[in-house]
Amino acid sequence: MRAAQAAVRFDETRLFHVAVTRASERLMVSAVRNDDEQPSVYLDLLDPLPADAGGALRRPFTHSVAR
Helix, strand or coil: CCCHHHHHHHHHHHHHHHHHHCCCCCCCCCCCCCCCCCCHHHHHHHHCCCCCCCCCECCCCCCCCCC
């Protein structure tokens, strides 16, 4: 089980690296936050969480606008 998790993490890291290095002018990263899923840990690599006044870490979010 642990080896399978490591293999998945390795593949995610490889795919993330490919996506980031292919950006030539801009890189837009998005994530979904809900009760069942949390944003990828790779989001924290690109944009570390800011600390609020109480020291707790929170990621600000915006609502998407349908076009």
